[in-house]
Amino acid sequence: MTTADQTQQQRLDSENTAAYVQVAVPVPMRRVFDYLPVRKAELAIGARVKVPFGHRRVIGYVVGHSTTTQVSAEQLKAITAVTDAQPLWPDSLWRLLLWSATYYQHPLGEVLAHAAPIALRQGQAPAYQQTKQLELTPAGEICDLTELKGAPQQQRLLARVKREPLAVSALAAEDLRPAAVKALKDKGLIRETQVMPEFAAWTASLAEEPHQLNPQQAVAVAAINTGLAEQNAQTWLVEGVTGSGKTEVYLQIMHKVLLRGQQVLVMVPEIGLTPQTVQRFRNRFDVPVIVLHSGLSDNERLLGWLQARDGHAAIVLGTRSAIFTPLANPGLIIIDEEHDASFKQQDGFRYNARDLAIKRAHLENFAVVLGSATPSLESLANVRAGRYQLVQLANRAGQGQPVKNLLVDLKQQRLQQGLSETLIALMTKHLSAGNQVLLFLNRRGYASALICHECGWVSECQRCHANMTVHQQTHTLQCHHCGAQRRLPRQCGGCGSTQLITRGLGTEQLEETMQHLFPDYKAIRIDRDSTRRKGQLEDYLTAVNRGEYQILLGTQMLAKGHHFPEVTLVALLDVDGALYSSDFRAPERLAQLYIQVAGRAGRAAKKGTVVLQTHHPEHPLIQELINNGYQNFALSALEERAQAMLPPYAAMALLRAEADDAVAAEALLMAMADRLQQQTDVAVIGPMPAILARRAGRYRFQLLLHATERKALHRVLHQFLPQFETLPEGRKARWSLDIDPQDFS
Ligand code: ADP
Ligand code: ZN
Numbered sequence: 191m192t193t194a195d196q197t198q199q200q201r202l203d204s205e206n207t208a209a210y211v212q213v214a215v216p217v218p219m220r221r222v223f224d225y226l227p228v229r230k231a232e233l234a235i236g237a238r239v240k241v242p243f244g245h246r247r248v249i250g251y252v253v254g255h256s257t258t259t260q261v262s263a264e265q266l267k268a269i270t271a272v273t274d275a276q277p278l279w280p281d282s283l284w285r286l287l288l289w290s291a292t293y294y295q296h297p298l299g300e301v302l303a304h305a306a307p308i309a310l311r312q313g314q315a316p317a318y319q320q321t322k323q324l325e326l327t328p329a330g331e332i333c334d335l336t337e338l339k340g341a342p343q344q345q346r347l348l349a350r351v352k353r354e355p356l357a358v359s360a361l362a363a364e365d366l367r368p369a370a371v372k373a374l375k376d377k378g379l380i381r382e383t384q385v386m387p388e389f390a391a392w393t394a395s396l397a398e399e400p401h402q403l404n405p406q407q408a409v410a411v412a413a414i415n416t417g418l419a420e421q422n423a424q425t426w427l428v429e430g431v432t433g434s435g436k437t438e439v440y441l442q443i444m445h446k447v448l449l450r451g452q453q454v455l456v457m458v459p460e461i462g463l464t465p466q467t468v469q470r471f472r473n474r475f476d477v478p479v480i481v482l483h484s485g486l487s488d489n490e491r492l493l494g495w496l497q498a499r500d501g502h503a504a505i506v507l508g509t510r511s512a513i514f515t516p517l518a519n520p521g522l523i524i525i526d527e528e529h530d531a532s533f534k535q536q537d538g539f540r541y542n543a544r545d546l547a548i549k550r551a552h553l554e555n556f557a558v559v560l561g562s563a564t565p566s567l568e569s570l571a572n573v574r575a576g577r578y579q580l581v582q583l584a585n586r587a588g589q590g591q592p593v594k595n596l597l598v599d600l601k602q603q604r605l606q607q608g609l610s611e612t613l614i615a616l617m618t619k620h621l622s623a624g625n626q627v628l629l630f631l632n633r634r635g636y637a638s639a640l641i642c643h644e645c646g647w648v649s650e651c652q653r654c655h656a657n658m659t660v661h662q663q664t665h666t667l668q669c670h671h672c673g674a675q676r677r678l679p680r681q682c683g684g685c686g687s688t689q690l691i692t693r694g695l696g697t698e699q700l701e702e703t704m705q706h707l708f709p710d711y712k713a714i715r716i717d718r719d720s721t722r723r724k725g726q727l728e729d730y731l732t733a734v735n736r737g738e739y740q741i742l743l744g745t746q747m748l749a750k751g752h753h754f755p756e757v758t759l760v761a762l763l764d765v766d767g768a769l770y771s772s773d774f775r776a777p778e779r780l781a782q783l784y785i786q787v788a789g790r791a792g793r794a795a796k797k798g799t800v801v802l803q804t805h806h807p808e809h810p811l812i813q814e815l816i817n818n819g820y821q822n823f824a825l826s827a828l829e830e831r832a833q834a835m836l837p838p839y840a841a842m843a844l845l846r847a848e849a850d851d852a853v854a855a856e857a858l859l860m861a862m863a864d865r866l867q868q869q870t871d872v873a874v875i876g877p878m879p880a881i882l883a884r885r886a887g888r889y890r891f892q893l894l895l896h897a898t899e900r901k902a903l904h905r906v907l908h909q910f911l912p913q914f915e916t917l918p919e920g921r922k923a924r925w926s927l928d929i930d931p932q933d934f935s
């Protein structure tokens with residue numbers, strides 16, 4: 191028997207003697223609940239059950255058995271129904287889930303529900319279902335495609351179905367229209383049938399010739415392959431400048447893992463799961479790849495989960511929640527852009543998928559490869575401590591060249607709508623040479639506020655401690671925090687004056703300015719507003735690379751991942767805010783952003799220039815970054831963190847409270863702070879108002895816990911959280927806990 195079998199056997203044994211079943215229920219309480227079993231047998235740990243809870247029936251998860259209970263006989267209820275005969279998760283993943291609940295001190299029932307695909311959360315069986323597919327009728331088989339030349343859509347669809355039956359769920363992905371389906375059905379050429387999905391065994395065959403590695407890539411691949419051959423839990427950090435060919439390194443080490451018949455999980459930031467990314471993996475290997483993206487239906491997601499669990503998928507590609515995908519035979523996890531903030535879940539169960547990946551690899555004994563042009567300070571500290579191994583790619587692969595950095599001191603310059611004369615002159619030069627220019631401005635909308643020139647009235651959100659943004663295109667004021675919207679007023683809300691002015695340049699306004707300053711060139715704005723329609727972003731990116739636009743302007747969306755060979759000038763217009771942020775991670779984020787935006791320039795044969803406009807060119811962070819690069823910046827930032835006893839050299843937890851009434855929110859945290867007072871090895875800071883002190887009508891406060899020893903922090907929380915759950919102050923305010931908080935807003 192393997193160890194897994196033994197654990198399974200123990201699970202089955204224990205339930206025959208126990209009188210009570212311990213069930214984790216998805217509610218915000220850090221405890222399990224006892225129930226009477228329906229019948230004695232078949233209650234595996236990790237199986238789902240339906241139980242009465244309050245006035246509801248909910249899906250819970252069996253986590254243990256016991257011979258005694260604290261619950262009185264009248265109050266004790268019985269399990270209503272047993273949903274699974276087997277544990278829902280493989281044993282290794284089960285252990286990760288238990289560990290996560292302990293580490294993040296989050297209610298186990300909520301952790302388990304979070305980790306399960308929605309279909310399973312709702313009680314569906316973890317089983318393959320029939321799917322609908324389109325296939326040819328006898329008439330369709332003999333129908334000649336030329337008969338449909340008047341209807342190109344129908345012709346394309348018929349050609350596709352003639353090649354092989356087509357899953358109905360794949361229609362959209364292949365850009366085939368439902369109208370064409372209906373037309374061909376009406377003509378009796380195709381029909382819809384129900385089929386069970388079938389999976390063939392896969393082998394790791396290549397679908398395209400890999401690149402010839404350059405020397406640095408070859409060293410990296412060889413080093414990681416040697417480590418992988420040992421088949422133990424090692425973590426590698428691939429630090430490679432933008433365009434250095436990290437993806438090629440991933441692909442080549444993946445090949446070795448796939449050849450062993452093992453699966454690879456690839457995690458990318460939310461913004462990075464683009465069709466291009468997916469295509470790079472699909473093009474390289476002739477193996478089943480599943481993509482866990484937000485557009486999947488509940489059933490499609492369940493299907494992917496099952497394929498991964500049963501080993502039918504060789505490569506699983508997803509964002510942070512993919513970390514909870516069961517894998518029959520995992521060999522490697524790759525986390526691209528490991529520094530990206532989207533790996534941290536920011537509400538509910540606040541886990542960090544990167545950190546969980548490393549824990550998971552330890553539990554299941556396989557390797558993790560982290561990659562970034564700008565590694566997080568946490569990962570760099572782990573390298574220095576000898577826990578991770580570092581490989582570096584310092585040069586661009588292919589034709590890319592290093593960029594030239596230029597600081598523009600805004601203090602000595604006349605500005606035109608946020609653009610310095612130096613920048614305008616440079617833009618003219620690059621544009622007239624036939625190149626593209628990219629402007630980065632992380633503020634969507636037209637302006638960040640509307641102000642009355644006569645009385646000073648400001649367009650504040652009524653429900654948030656924040657200004658409403660002016661959106662000229664939709665003629666609205668919008669709150670970016672709570673989503674509130676109203677019509678753009680013509681008159682001041684205070685004095686009725688019509689002299690309203692705007693403050694704070696946004697991307698809409700920048701787009702307008704471009705038409706004004708550079709009428710001979712076409713500008714394209716890329717931000718959340720301009721790319722709402724599905725596929726719009728891809729369309730724009732294609733148009734940009736076809737040369738239809740010369741000026742690209744936009745937010746974060748432009749900063750990450752995309753390849754713009756004709757862009758030679760990149761400018762960051764306004765990032766000074768980060769220099770004065772109260773968030774200790776702001777400098778790190780700014781440095782990462784700078785390098786990322788800069789990485790959009792000079793990706794091809796042409797040399798790139800990066801312009802940073804700032805009022806503070808003398809700022810040490812900026813100087814270090816521009817003159818000595820990210821690595822040196824990171825070293826000095828780590829020194830500062832060490833001296834200030836900040837993470838990664840200390841552990842933090844953040845207790846947040848919010849309520850309709852500011853006093854109630856603060857009082858709850860005050861009560862918690864009172865109880866924590868005695869603890870000498872954990873410093874308690876606050877309560878204090880959150881940076882966004884009010885959001886959607888609720889007042890927000892924070893209490894920061896800080897310890898030099900992570901163990902002390904966890905011990906104290908473990909001891910006090912059950913008390914916190916029953917504080918009388920908790921009736922008027924809601925609270926949450928964030929371990930290793932990334933965001934203090
Ligand atoms: P990164 O992920 O580090 O930003 P990419 O993997 O996207 O870099 O590589 C940048 C470009 O260089 C891509 O177009 C890629 O195809 C190309 N490339 C990567 N490795 C090589 C190589 N060894 N030889 C030639 N071209 C390469
Ligand atoms: Zn608001």
Ligand code: ZN
Pocket residue numbers: 642643644645646647682683684685686687
């Ligand atoms: Zn006014």
